[in-house]
Amino acid sequence: MNLNDVLRRIRYTFDFDDQKMMEVFASGDLEVERAKVCAWLKSDEDPGFEPITDPQMAQFLNGLINQKRGRREGAQPVPEKTLSNNMVLMKLRIALNLQSDDVQALLLETGLSFSKHELSALFRKPGHKHYRHCEDQLLRNFLKGLQQRLRKEVEEAEAVEPEVTHDLWKREP
Numbered sequence: 546m547n548l549n550d551v552l553r554r555i556r557y558t559f560d561f562d563d564q565k566m567m568e569v570f571a572s573g574d575l576e577v578e579r580a581k582v583c584a585w586l587k588s589d590e591d592p593g594f595e596p597i598t599d600p601q602m603a604q605f606l607n608g609l610i611n612q613k614r615g616r617r618e619g620a621q622p623v624p625e626k627t628l629s630n631n632m633v634l635m636k637l638r639i640a641l642n643l644q645s646d647d648v649q650a651l652l653l654e655t656g657l658s659f660s661k662h663e664l665s666a667l668f669r670k671p672g673h674k675h676y677r678h679c680e681d682q683l684l685r686n687f688l689k690g691l692q693q694r695l696r697k698e699v700e701e702a703e704a705v706e707p708e709v710t711h712d713l714w715k716r717e718p
Contacts, residue, residue: 551684552597563582564579570582570601599628600626609640631671645665650690655686
């Protein structure tokens with residue numbers, strides 16, 4: 546899957562503005578300017594579009610883990626030179642502290658049914674005999690389920706009406 550598309554979907558899902566995106570990159574030990582972030586987030590057809598590299602996206606995902614779970618002590622992980630859909634899925638799962646049941650539920654909400662064994666195969670090392678490659682459609686559905694769940698929570702929180710308090714100036718008969 547196109548990493549710029551993944552970046553755009555993550556930004557929308559978490560409702561990050563440009564400043565927050567720069568903070569997440571900085572948390573992953575990559576200082577970027579607003580113009581660079583905007584170039585990565587543009588549509589592929591736009592003239593100012595720039596593709597994000599695998600190490601840059603890995604640093605963003607590492608920064609997301611640091612933002613959501615806290616920065617671990619000691620040396621930070623070295624960003625991967627090549628980033629597969631499996632790694633993107635794994636890093637998002639780590640950042641959000643999702644268990645296999647949570648990932649299954651997200652996928653089920655989008656119409657995909659995965660057993661725990663099929664799911665665990667996605668998180669194995671590539672050389673393992675039970676390793677399964679994460680297809681673009683699976684990652685797309687995971688991001689869609691995540692977006693549906695997190696955006697729904699944001700919209701519900703915004704829609705909550707303020708509690709009615711007693712008016713101290715009003716005298717009751």
